Amino acid sequence: MDFALTEEHRMVEKMVRNFAQKEVAPVIKEFDRKQEMAPFVLERMGELGILGICFPVRYGGQGMDYISLGLACEELEVVDTTLRVIMSVHVGLAGTTLLQWGTEEQKQKFLVPLARGEKIGCGAFTEPGAGSDVSNLRTHAKREGDSYVLNGEKMWISLATKADYAVVTVVTDPNAEKPSRRLSTFIVDLHSPGVTRGDIHGKLGVRAGSTGWINFQDVRVPAENMIGEEGEGFKVTMTAFDRGRYTVGAGATGIIRAALEASVRYANERTSFGQPISQHQLIQQKIARMAQDYEIARLLNLKVGWMLNQGLRNTLETSYAKKFATEASFKAADDAIQIHGAYGFSDEYDVERYLRNARGAIIYEGSSEIQTLIQAGYALGERKDKPLRCELPAYDADYWQAE
Amino acid sequence: MKIVVCVKQVPDSAATVVAENGQVSWGDAPLVINPWDEYAVEAALKTKEAHDGTVTVVSMGGENAKEALKHALAMGCNDAILISDPALEAVDTQGTAQVLAAAIKKIGEVDMAFFGRQAIDGDAGITPVQTARVLGWPALTLAATIDVEGDTVKVERSIEEGRQTVSAKLPAVFSLVKDYGEPRYPSFMGIRKASRAEIPVWSLADLGIEAPAAVVEWPQIINPPKKDVTCEIVEGGSPKEIAEALVDKILAEKVL
Ligand SMILES: Cc1cc2nc3c(=O)[nH]c(=O)nc-3n(C[C@H](O)[C@H](O)[C@H](O)COP(=O)(O)OP(=O)(O)OC[C@H]3O[C@@H](n4cnc5c(N)ncnc54)[C@H](O)[C@@H]3O)c2cc1C
Numbered sequence: 148m149d150f151a152l153t154e155e156h157r158m159v160e161k162m163v164r165n166f167a168q169k170e171v172a173p174v175i176k177e178f179d180r181k182q183e184m185a186p187f188v189l190e191r192m193g194e195l196g197i198l199g200i201c202f203p204v205r206y207g208g209q210g211m212d213y214i215s216l217g218l219a220c221e222e223l224e225v226v227d228t229t230l231r232v233i234m235s236v237h238v239g240l241a242g243t244t245l246l247q248w249g250t251e252e253q254k255q256k257f258l259v260p261l262a263r264g265e266k267i268g269c270g271a272f273t274e275p276g277a278g279s280d281v282s283n284l285r286t287h288a289k290r291e292g293d294s295y296v297l298n299g300e301k302m303w304i305s306l307a308t309k310a311d312y313a314v315v316t317v318v319t320d321p322n323a324e325k326p327s328r329r330l331s332t333f334i335v336d337l338h339s340p341g342v343t344r345g346d347i348h349g350k351l352g353v354r355a356g357s358t359g360w361i362n363f364q365d366v367r368v369p370a371e372n373m374i375g376e377e378g379e380g381f382k383v384t385m386t387a388f389d390r391g392r393y394t395v396g397a398g399a400t401g402i403i404r405a406a407l408e409a410s411v412r413y414a415n416e417r418t419s420f421g422q423p424i425s426q427h428q429l430i431q432q433k434i435a436r437m438a439q440d441y442e443i444a445r446l447l448n449l450k451v452g453w454m455l456n457q458g459l460r461n462t463l464e465t466s467y468a469k470k471f472a473t474e475a476s477f478k479a480a481d482d483a484i485q486i487h488g489a490y491g492f493s494d495e496y497d498v499e500r501y502l503r504n505a506r507g508a509i510i511y512e513g514s515s516e517i518q519t520l521i522q523a524g525y526a527l528g529e530r531k532d533k534p535l536r537c538e539l540p541a542y543d544a545d546y547w548q549a550e
Numbered sequence: 551m552k553i554v555v556c557v558k559q560v561p562d563s564a565a566t567v568v569a570e571n572g573q574v575s576w577g578d579a580p581l582v583i584n585p586w587d588e589y590a591v592e593a594a595l596k597t598k599e600a601h602d603g604t605v606t607v608v609s610m611g612g613e614n615a616k617e618a619l620k621h622a623l624a625m626g627c628n629d630a631i632l633i634s635d636p637a638l639e640a641v642d643t644q645g646t647a648q649v650l651a652a653a654i655k656k657i658g659e660v661d662m663a664f665f666g667r668q669a670i671d672g673d674a675g676i677t678p679v680q681t682a683r684v685l686g687w688p689a690l691t692l693a694a695t696i697d698v699e700g701d702t703v704k705v706e707r708s709i710e711e712g713r714q715t716v717s718a719k720l721p722a723v724f725s726l727v728k729d730y731g732e733p734r735y736p737s738f739m740g741i742r743k744a745s746r747a748e749i750p751v752w753s754l755a756d757l758g759i760e761a762p763a764a765v766v767e768w769p770q771i772i773n774p775p776k777k778d779v780t781c782e783i784v785e786g787g788s789p790k791e792i793a794e795a796l797v798d799k800i801l802a803e804k805v806l
Contacts, residue, residue, distance in 0.1 A: 153745065154620070154745045155741055155745035158620070158621075158624055158736060158741040158744065158745060159738070159741060161736075162624075162735045162736050162738075162741065165735055195735060195737075196737060196738045196739075200738065209738035210738070210739075210742060211738055211741075548742060
């Protein structure tokens with residue numbers, strides 16, 4: 148048992164922290180107000196290698212491990228959730244799904260440009276009529292010769308208007324006996340004819356990000372773009388969520404830290420009844436809880452990172468980490484607002500943005516209710532991990548870093 | 551082009567530095583590479599890239615100075631050397647200059663030696679010129695741009711009055727200011743390389759010099775007097791009224 152981060156991990160943390168603090172923190176409020184993504188963000192994260200952090204060098208990545216991915220997510224979300232969302236969909240939903248299930252040709256064609264940050268990826272599962280209930284999706288694909296023809300609409304898709312490629316799960320066999328066998332997953336070029344998309348405005352949070360819809364009308368997708376086999380889409384999607392959830396949990400840990408740091412700073416400055424408010428026990432209680440939740444959330448997420456490195460299945464542990472960290476981040480932001488009093492209620496301080504941003508993660512990538520069902524399923528012995536046809540490869544530094 | 555860049559590990563600028571029992575203390579605040587030295591590393595790397603050279607990063611300090619060295623390696627320096635010796639504990643800038651000059655000589659055939667303009671802990675800002683003096687090289691300080699042509703270097707110095715262009719023959723010593731341009735972040739590839747690097751440690755014996763005697767002593771270290779600041783918001787119905795009230799207050803307080 149070893150709880151220490153390596154020197155490499157600490158350098159990764161520092162590098163990503165410097166980028167987010169120096170380049171994004173000074174302008175984030177402005178873009179949050181405008182409900183726009185800062186135009187330089189994707190390009191800079193690509194240039195710096197952050198978008199390809201945990202992919203093997205041979206696939207255009209930076210050769211770091213899965214713990215580094217989580218640490219980067221935490222550092223990014225300390226500054227703004229929208230930065231971490233990029234990692235969740237580009238790396239979590241798109242990239243690692245190709246790494247796990249993709250053929251060598253698919254990896255060369257799609258993973259390499261994604262890992263290099265030359266192309267942006269997203270994951271499109273949710274629809275206007277179905278989110279949690281993935282097996283009830285409506286968007287469908289019909290085989291025609293060498294291609295499939297896609298029709299339908301995806302909704303609430305992060306980076307909908309920024310991405311070049313989407314990992315999309317659709318119905319290919321409406322008559323399959325098992326509902327989950329109805330689905331297949333594709334990687335779709337979003338510049339294809341028949342694709343239209345737009346952003347949703349008026350969101351509570353993640354306003355400096357892109358969340359939108361993607362409509363497919365008779366979109367031809369080459370059959371070789373199917374990820375996994377026909378009827379395997381449910382499994383592919385669930386593993387994509389495992390990875391997405393890890394990035395969400397690790398990121399939420401960053402909100403707890405940001406809320407804690409802001410609260411400590413303010414509580415030491417603000418006085419009431421003749422002393423800094425940090426000396427009031429009821430304020431200390433909130434601060435202690437944030438500090439404790441940060442520690443718990445971080446340990447849970449680091450454990451998932453470690454399991455990924457070992458090549459261990461981690462659906463349950465990822466569920467613990469995601470649910471705990473996202474709920475604790477909302478609570479931390481809420482308490483941070485309370486500590487800031489009326490100032491916390493205005494966007495002069497950052498803590499109201501933390502609250503708005505934290506809220507979404509309790510819904511997306513599997514709501515807290517769905518996480519509870521997963522956890523109960525394992526606890527009651529009703530749910531067991533079965534071997535998958537393709538497992539996410541364990542981290543092997545030599546393999547990852549070989550040119 | 552053979553380049554050396556000298557860096558120092560210092561307490562983070564956000565650390566609260568206090569005098570405790572006659573000693574300087576920064577509690578458990580993290581140590582970082584001196585922020586000015588990052589500009590020096592950036593300048594060294596840019597010069598190396600433009601003139602096909604190598605950059606060796608050198609630090610004098612304890613074991614923890616390896617972190618500053620690794621940061622510079624992760625930014626792209628080719629190799630690193632730590633100079634560490636128990637006899638160097640109480641050394642002053644002049645002694646540091648003798649040690650660094652000896653290291654630069656031992657590395658051999660160095661064309662350019664880069665420094666940050668000052669270290670944010672001691673804030674003396676004279677190690678670069680002292681090192682140049684020991685080496686017998688010209689010192690081009692406060693450099694904002696550096697242009698090398700053959701064995702001549704032209705530097706724009708960023709001084710209070712404006713910019714001053716100076717030139718000299720190589721080898722030479724340079725100290726860098728912020729105007730040079732933002733230092734790059736370490737790359738992931740650099741981080742991987744740096745975290746694996748075995749950094750050689752040179753002692754005074756390796757450099758072939760005696761421990762330099764300090765000429766500057768720190769007989770007393772005290773905390774600055776506590777400032778008692780109270781904040782008052784000046785109110786009024788219009789900017790004019792507020793300004794007038796503020797002027798009255800300033801006059802009443804005899805600030806002006
Ligand atoms: C900011 C943001 C970004 C997003 N990004 C993406 C993205 O990139 N890609 C993508 O595919 N989707 C994305 N989503 C969509 C998100 O994943 C879904 O909103 C989520 O899965 C929930 O689905 P739903 O909204 O359709 O709610 P529903 O599934 O309709 O659920 C409604 C409510 O019922 C609860 N519920 C549902 N089933 C059960 C049950 N069996 N037991 C108890 N309670 C239940 C849910 O927890 C929820 O509280 C995003 C959403 C947001 C807000």
